[in-house]
Amino acid sequence: MTRRVQETTARPETVDPPTAPAGGARAIAIEELTLPGMPDATYREQLLATMKSLPPGGFERLCQRLLRESGFEEVIVTGRSGDGGIDGHGVLELNPFVSFRVYFQCKRYDGSVGPGAVRDFRGAMMGRADKGLILTTGTFTSDAKREAVRDGVPPIELVDGERLIGMFEELELGLTPRKTYDVDLEFFKPFKE
Template sequence: MNPSESLPKFDALMMPTIEALKTLGGSASNEELADAIAEKLGLTDAQRAVLSKNKSTPEFEYRLAWARTYLKHYGAVRNSQRGVWSLTETGERLSEADVEEIKRNARANINSRHGRDGASRSERDADPEADVRGRLLDVLKTLKPHEFEKLCQQLLRESGFINVRVTGRSNDGGIDGEGVYRVNLLSFRVLFQCKRWKGSVGPNVVRDFRGAMSGRVDKGLIITTGTFTAEARREASRDGPQTIELINGDDLCRLLIENNLGVVVKQVKVIEIDDAFFRSI
């Protein structure tokens, strides 16, 4: 059986999304929601790692995006610019019996706003940049190791790092470079690893990297074109050792788009009639 076939459909993820938000105090990030729902449904790391057709987002997270979009159209949840989702009063009262109504109402609203192109536009509503990120990720996977390291070096500089250099030393626990991240008056020395993984990165990679950076720097950073298993993310953030930040392929593409690296962002020119001008003639 194809692993994606064992994943719940997007409509079956609506109530788990509502229940997870309640459990998490009424609000949560995309990652917190995904972890809570996957744990509740008993999904394996292998199931969560299956990529969607756009090759950028895991299929499970792609279906969750659809579920959140339908819930948002219905008024059961809302999201902030920082990607934090929260329950509304409608969401607090939501029940299983409402799911079919949500699907009907969402389709009607989307079709009324977008006409015949509603289905494709609805997908873009759920994640407008998903297709671009998928194609961008394909390009990243064709880069040679040293090219990918140079790209990561430039991205870190654009993101506020200084003194960034690629070391590329062998037998150094996977460490590819180092830099200093400056936040206002504070600075943190960071070791980073950047690798073009196709599949999931497991906890062993994180453990090995932590062992190599132990006692040398304040923080660690792993950048990959692949994804991280839930266990790898738990290992990266566990109490005690130095924290390791993780950037997966989808997050990497978001950062490249945000910093205009490897993409051309075109602005749409909007022209409106100036009624006040004509009234003053």
């Protein structure tokens, strides 16, 4: 629930600021989604902020759900450290004769994922999967995009924050659709006479 929605309910006058974990980085708390100065954040901004606020395991499980909803089968989050950046794997069946084993990596980033992350992930999945998938709330550098489709190596599909939001919209996953209307002024013209 975002702060905009919470404003209609009682809430404490003071809120302790979130503490930053070791390393200085911190996840965005759910209550911080509608930031001061951003009271009219779009649902796309709120969705992205919500994804960034999830703990690493939660974001991995969210990506697992997205992959399942997108037609992947046997999607498993590995949740192991020391796995070379592999967060999970699944099978994408194109038809009864063709299927692909896909390994995926999930990155909650504000910034850009570079080519080194793509190379490292490819190295971890080599010989284990037909294709790789990196999902991020951030973006990918142009070098990372080139590295993902480099000749002679398994391809890595890159899904940035904008594309990720588009997938959630298409599947209506985590989003509640709303019906709205525009007034048809032409309809009312005959009644003005």
